Amino acid sequence: MAVSKDPTLIGSMFARIVPRYDLMNRLMTFGRDAAWRRLTVDLAGPDAEALALDVGCGTGDLTLALAGRCRAAVGIDFCAEMLQAAQEKARAQGAAIELALADAHHLPFPDDTFGCIVTGFALRNVADIRRVLAEMHRVAVPGGRMACLELTPPGDGPVGRVNALYQRRFVPLLGQMVTGDAAAYAYLPASVASFPQAEVLAEMMRAAGWRQVGYRRLGFGAVAIHYGVK
Ligand SMILES: C[S@@+](CC[C@H](N)C(=O)[O-])C[C@H]1O[C@@H](n2cnc3c(N)ncnc32)[C@H](O)[C@@H]1O
Numbered sequence: 001m002a003v004s005k006d007p008t009l010i011g012s013m014f015a016r017i018v019p020r021y022d023l024m025n026r027l028m029t030f031g032r033d034a035a036w037r038r039l040t041v042d043l044a045g046p047d048a049e050a051l052a053l054d055v056g057c058g059t060g061d062l063t064l065a066l067a068g069r070c071r072a073a074v075g076i077d078f079c080a081e082m083l084q085a086a087q088e089k090a091r092a093q094g095a096a097i098e099l100a101l102a103d104a105h106h107l108p109f110p111d112d113t114f115g116c117i118v119t120g121f122a123l124r125n126v127a128d129i130r131r132v133l134a135e136m137h138r139v140a141v142p143g144g145r146m147a148c149l150e151l152t153p154p155g156d157g158p159v160g161r162v163n164a165l166y167q168r169r170f171v172p173l174l175g176q177m178v179t180g181d182a183a184a185y186a187y188l189p190a191s192v193a194s195f196p197q198a199e200v201l202a203e204m205m206r207a208a209g210w211r212q213v214g215y216r217r218l219g220f221g222a223v224a225i226h227y228g229v230k
Contacts, residue, residue, distance in 0.1 A: 003190045005127040007078065007103070013184050014058070014125075015081040020179040022059055027178065028171055029219065034061075036149055036218055036225065040118055041065045043216075043227040045145035050115025055104050055136060056122020060086025062149075063097045070116055076102040104132045109139045117146040124150055124195045133208035140230040146210065151192045152201075152217070152224040163222045167192060198224045 004010075017024070025033050040062065046052065046069035054063040057075025059082060066073035067090075075097060077083050083099045090097045102108045104119075104126055117136050126132045136146055154160035154167070167189035175185025196204060198215050201224070205213045210228030217224050 003187065003194050005125065007127065010125050011079045013187065014079045016181055017175075017179050017184050018059070018079075018081045018085050021082075021085070022061070024175065024178050024185070027174060032219060036223060037062055037065055037120060039216075039218075040120060040147045040149040040225050041069065043145070043225055044116045044118045044147035046070050046116050050141075050144070051113060052116040052118070053107075053109070053114040053136075053139065055107070055117065055119040055132070056125070057086055057099070058082045058120070058122070060089050060097065060099070062118050062120045063099070064090060064093060064095050066116065066118065067095050067097050072096075072098065074098040074100065074114075076100045076104065076107065078103045105135060107135045107139050111138050112141045113139045115141050115144045117144065118148070119146075120149040121151065123148055123201075124191045129196070129201075130204055130208060133205055133210070137209040137230055142230055144230045145227065146230075147225055147227040148201075148205075149223070149225050150201075151188075151195070151222060152198045153192055153195055155221060159220050163220060164189070164193075167222075198226070201226055 050070045052066040052070035052073040054075040057063045057077050060075055063073050063075035154163035171188055172182045172186040176182035202213050205228050213228040215224045215226040
């Protein structure tokens with residue numbers, strides 16, 4: 001199935017689901033996303049001296065996880081409603097984060113700025129993955145690390161087929177019940193199916209300049225965390 005990555009459509013889809021976005025994440029992942037996020041931050045090499053960046057920060061869970069472990073944490077997103085939710089969450093937690101409305105294809109930061117960069121469930125939604133990986137590389141300091149948490153196309157084996165069925169049938173149904181927006185959650189499996197396989201994404205990272213690239217599969221193979229060093 002062809003999936004549109006038109007920024008206006010993607011942005012308005014995320015704006016619609018903001019109020020129940022966190023709840024859907026917890027339900028869809030059986031609460032596992034919190035542990036995956038912790039591991040993502042670990043793999044991005046947080047450092048009390050480093051500036052940290054979260055690309056496509058959404059409601060800010062990864063940005064907030066970085067904030068406690070780096071000198072300062074910045075989250076960018078092109079959806080103002082998502083940023084507003086992140087801001088409210090930070091205020092409720094008494095956490096200091098910086099948020100900016102920006103497109104991941106054109107990060108509004110100078111070269112060599114961040115020691116630690118993460119992105120969570122965002123890369124699947126961008127129009128040009130290579131460009132975003134290159135932008136993340138550009139703004140990383142030499143020796144800086146990145147980690148990308150993302151759904152990954154299910155394999156052809158029995159577990160992969162169960163995963164695909166879960167995403168195609170159960171997730172849109174749950175999305176309809178919890179958010180009233182079946183379309184947004186029908187987009188999810190379609191976007192996963194058209195996303196590069198884990199090894200292909202690793203190769204795209206290398207082509208963007210990242211070194212020591214690797215990845216870990218989680219969630220019965222439905223999730224991968226890729227990581228690399230500039
Ligand atoms: C599935 S949500 C993930 C949010 C958050 N990172 C998390 O881990 O829950 C994807 C986010 O990426 C943002 N996004 C998608 N394409 C983007 C782009 N080109 N530039 C900036 N943000 C983008 C969306 O607005 C949305 O908030």
